[in-house]
Amino acid sequence: xxxxxxxxxxxxxxxxxxxxxxxxxxxxxxxxxxxxxxxxxxxxxxxxxxxxxxxxxxxxxxxxxxxxxxxxxxxxxxxxxxxxxxxxxxxxxxxxxxxxxxxxxxxxxxxxxxxxxxxxxxxxxxxxxxxxxxxxxxxxxxxxxxxxxxxxxxxxxxxxxxxxxxxxxxxxxxxxxxxxxxxxxxxxxxxxxxxxxxxxxxxxxxxxxxxxxxxxxxxxxxxxxxxxxxxxxxxxxxxxxxxxxxxxxxxxxxxxxxxxxxxxxxxxxxxxxxxxxxxxxxxxxxxxxxxxxxxxxxxxxxxxxxxxxxxxxxxxxxxxxxxxxx
Amino acid sequence: xxxxxxxxxxxxxxxxxxxxxxxxxxxxxxxxxxxxxxxxxxxxxxxxxxxxxxxxxxxxxxxxxxxxxxxxxxxxxxxxxxxxxxxxxxxxxxxxxxxxxxxxxxxxxxxxxxxxxxxxxxxxxxxxxxxxxxxxxxxxxxxxxxxxxxxxxxxxxxxxxxxxxxxxxxxxxxxxxxxxxxxxxxxxxxxxxxxxxxxxxxxxxxxxxxxxxxxxxxxxxxxxxxxxxxxxxxxxxxxxxxxxxxxxxxxxxxxxxxxxxxxxxxxxxxxxxxxxxxxxxxxxxxxxxxxxxxxxxxxxxxxxxxxxxxxxxxxxxxxxxxxxxxxxxxxxxxxxxxxxxxxxxxxxx
Ligand SMILES: Cc1ncc(C[n+]2csc(CCOP(=O)(O)OP(=O)(O)O)c2C)c(N)n1
Ligand SMILES: [Mg+2]
Numbered sequence: 216x217x218x219x220x221x222x223x224x225x226x227x228x229x230x231x232x233x234x235x236x237x238x239x240x241x242x243x244x245x246x247x248x249x250x251x252x253x254x255x256x257x258x259x260x261x262x263x264x265x266x267x268x269x270x271x272x273x274x275x276x277x278x279x280x281x282x283x284x285x286x287x288x289x290x291x292x293x294x295x296x297x298x299x300x301x302x303x304x305x306x307x308x309x310x311x312x313x314x315x316x317x318x319x320x321x322x323x324x325x326x327x328x329x330x331x332x333x334x335x336x337x338x339x340x341x342x343x344x345x346x347x348x349x350x351x352x353x354x355x356x357x358x359x360x361x362x363x364x365x366x367x368x369x370x371x372x373x374x375x376x377x378x379x380x381x382x383x384x385x386x387x388x389x390x391x392x393x394x395x396x397x398x399x400x401x402x403x404x405x406x407x408x409x410x411x412x413x414x415x416x417x418x419x420x421x422x423x424x425x426x427x428x429x430x431x432x433x434x435x436x437x438x439x440x441x442x443x444x445x446x447x448x449x450x451x452x453x454x455x456x457x458x459x460x461x462x463x464x465x466x467x468x469x470x471x472x473x474x475x476x477x478x479x480x481x482x483x484x485x486x487x488x489x490x491x492x493x494x495x496x497x498x499x500x501x502x503x504x505x506x507x508x509x510x511x512x513x514x515x516x517x518x519x520x521x522x523x524x525x526x527x528x529x530x531x532x533x534x535x536x537x538x539x540x541x
Numbered sequence: 542x543x544x545x546x547x548x549x550x551x552x553x554x555x556x557x558x559x560x561x562x563x564x565x566x567x568x569x570x571x572x573x574x575x576x577x578x579x580x581x582x583x584x585x586x587x588x589x590x591x592x593x594x595x596x597x598x599x600x601x602x603x604x605x606x607x608x609x610x611x612x613x614x615x616x617x618x619x620x621x622x623x624x625x626x627x628x629x630x631x632x633x634x635x636x637x638x639x640x641x642x643x644x645x646x647x648x649x650x651x652x653x654x655x656x657x658x659x660x661x662x663x664x665x666x667x668x669x670x671x672x673x674x675x676x677x678x679x680x681x682x683x684x685x686x687x688x689x690x691x692x693x694x695x696x697x698x699x700x701x702x703x704x705x706x707x708x709x710x711x712x713x714x715x716x717x718x719x720x721x722x723x724x725x726x727x728x729x730x731x732x733x734x735x736x737x738x739x740x741x742x743x744x745x746x747x748x749x750x751x752x753x754x755x756x757x758x759x760x761x762x763x764x765x766x767x768x769x770x771x772x773x774x775x776x777x778x779x780x781x782x783x784x785x786x787x788x789x790x791x792x793x794x795x796x797x798x799x800x801x802x803x804x805x806x807x808x809x810x811x812x813x814x815x816x817x818x819x820x821x822x823x824x825x826x827x828x829x830x831x832x833x834x835x836x837x838x839x840x841x842x843x844x845x846x847x848x849x850x851x852x853x854x855x856x857x858x859x860x861x862x863x864x865x866x867x868x869x870x871x872x873x874x875x876x877x878x879x880x881x882x883x884x885x886x887x888x889x890x
Contacts, residue, residue: 274712325873
C-alpha cells in the first residue's frame with residue numbers, strides 16, 4: 216500500500232473529489248500559485264486551473280461568505296483557512312450563515328461546504344496562533360466537526376466531508392502534515408460519527424482526537440511499561456460524536472482520561488465527561504480526567520508552552536490517578 | 542400643490558403610460574397596506590420580536606422587481622417585507638410568518654427579519670448587519686462559475702457600510718468581477734443615528750472607486766426613474782460582469798422598528814420628506830396628470846386593504862407549527878434530535 220503524508224492524503228482527497236464533481240472548488244489564501252501555506256494543495260492549480268483553485272485576498276469573512284453563498288446555489292466549496300485561528304474573523308459567517316441557513320430558510324437552501332485547515336497549537340507561535348477551535352464549533356447545531364490524525368483518516372473523512380450536504384469543519388494539524396501512513400490506492404470513504412480504536416486495551420479508556428492522538432498513544436505506551444493497558448479511542452468525528460463507542464469502552468475499563476488540545480473550560484472535554492457520567496455512572500471506578508491546555512493563553516517561550524500543552528507525561532499522570540497508582 | 546412641484550411632477554412622468562403608473566402605484570400600495578396592517582397587528586400583540594417597516598422605501602422594491610429577469614436574486618436585510626410582496630410572495634404566507642405560524646414563508650421559524658422565498662427570487666432576509674454581502678457575492682460567484690447568466694442584487698442600509706463583511710465582500714466582488722449590483726438604501730438613519738455620525742464621507746458611492754465598481758447615486762422619488770437606473774446597473778452586471786454600487790437616497794417614515802418612537806428627528810424633517818414620498822407623488826401624478834377618478838383609486842385601495850386584511854385573518858387562524866417542527870431543517874439528513882442520548886428531548890428515540 217502506498218505510504219503518504221497527511222498533506223498528500225488531503226490533496227489526493229480534494230483532487231479526486233474535484234475530478235469526480237465539477238461543482239467542487241478550492242478557495243483560500245495561497246491555495247493556488249503558492250500551492251498552499253502548508254502545501255496541501257500542491258499541484259492542484261496546475262491540474263484544475265484558476266477557475267477551480269482560487270487564491271483570495273486576506274478576507275476570511277469575504278471568502279467564507281462567498282463559499283456559503285456559492286454552496287446555496289448548488290456548488291460544493293472547499294474553503295481553506297490558512298489556520299483555524301483566522302476562522303475567528305469569519306466566525307459570524309460560520310455561526311449565523313453556514314450553520315443556520317438550512318433552518319432559517321425552512322429547508323429552501325442547504326449549505327454543503329467544507330471549511331478546512333490546520334487547528335490548535337503548532338510550535339512557539341504565541342497565543343493568537345495556538346488555539347483549538349473544535350470547542351467553539353462543536354457547540355453549534357447545524358455543523359459537523361471532524362479532526363484527523365492519520366493519512367488514512369484524513370483522506371477518507373475529507374472525501375466524506377466534501378460529499379456531505381451539511382457544513383463541515385475539517386480540522387487538521389500543522390505539526391502533523393508530515394505524519395506518514397498507509398493509504399489504499401482504491402477509493403474509500405469513512406463515515407462520520409465513527410470513532411476508531413487506535414489501540415485496544417483493558418484498564419483505562421483514553422479518549423482523544425486530532426493532535427491529541429499521538430500524545431495519547433505515547434502515554435499508552437508509557438503506561439504499558441507499568442502494566443496498565445489503555446484503550447485509545449480516536450473520535451475523529453467530534454460532532455456527530457460516537458457516544459456508543461465511548462460508553463462501550465468505559466463500561467469495559469471503568470475509567471477514562473480525555474487527551475486533547477484546547478482549554479478545559481466549556482469545551483469538548485467537559486461535554487464528553489457529562490455524557491459518560493450520565494450514561495455510565497454506575498460503571499465508573501474513578502473520576503474522569505482531562506489532559507488539555509492549562510487554563511491559560513499560550514506563551515511563545517518554549518519552556519512555558521511545554522508546560523501548558525498536553526504531554527504524554529501529563530497524560531500518564533492522569534492514567535496513574537484513575538488507576539489509583541498514585 | 543405649488544407650480545414648481547407640479548412642473549417637476551409632470552417632467553418626471555413625461556412619457557409614462559397611465560397603465561404603468563397605475564400598476565406602480567398599486568404595487569407600492571400593496572406593500573404599504575401590508576405593513577400598516579402589520580403595525581396594527583403588532584400593536585394588538587399578534588406579532589412579537591422586531592418588526593422593521595419599509596414604509597417610504599416601497600418604490601425601491603417595486604423597481605427592483607421590474608428590472609429582474611427570471612432567476613435573478615435579491616438578497617436583503619431584516620427590513621424585507623417590501624421585497625417579498627414586490628416579488629410576488631403570498632401575503633398570507635408573509636403574514637403567517639409574522640405571526641409565527643406553520644404556513645409562514647419559512648414555516649414560522651424566521652419571523653419578520655428572516656424572510657426567504659427562493660422560488661420568487663427572494664434570497665433573504667439577513668439580520669446580522671452586513672453579513673449577507675459576502676454571501677450575495679457568493680451567489681454571483683456561482684453565476685459566474687456556472688455561467689447561468691443571473692444577476693444578484695444585494696441590498697443594505699446606510700448603517701451597514703462601515704462593517705467589515707461589506708468591505709470584504711465588495712473587495713472580492715471587485716477582484717472577481719462578479720455579476721452583482723450592491724444597493725445601499727440610504728434612509729438617513731442607522732437606527733437612531735443620523736448619517737453624519739456614521740459616514741466619514743457623505744457620498745457612499747465614493748467607495749466604488751476603491752473596489753473598481755461603477756456607481757450611481759440618486760434620490761428615489763419615482764418607480765420609473767429607479768427602474769431605469771437600477772436597470773442600467775443590472776445590465777452592466779449581466780453583460781459586462783461589472784459590479785455597480787448604487788446609493789439610493791430615501792427615507793423611512795416609521796421608527797427603526799416598532800419599538801422606536803423616532804424621537805431623534807423633528808416633525809418638520811419628516812414632513813419635508815413626505816413631499817418626496819414616491820407613493821404620494823405617484824398618487825398625485827395619477828390624479829393631476831392622468832386624471833384618474835378618485836373613485837377608481839379608492840376602489841383599488843379598498844381591494845388591496847381587503848386582500849391584506851384577509852391575509853392577516855388567515856394568519857390569525859392558521860395553526861402554530863407542530864412541536865416536532867423544531868427538529869426539521871437543522872441537518873440535511875432529516876429530523877435532528879441533538880447529538881447525544883443525554884440531551885435528546887423527551888419522547889424521541
Ligand atoms: C452586526 C450587527 N450589529 C447591530 C445590529 C442591530 N441593528 C439592527 S439594524 C441596525 C441599524 C441598521 O441601519 P441601516 O443599515 O441604515 O439600515 P436600516 O435599518 O436603516 O434599513 C442595528 C444597529 C445588528 N443586527 N447586527
Ligand atoms: Mg438606514
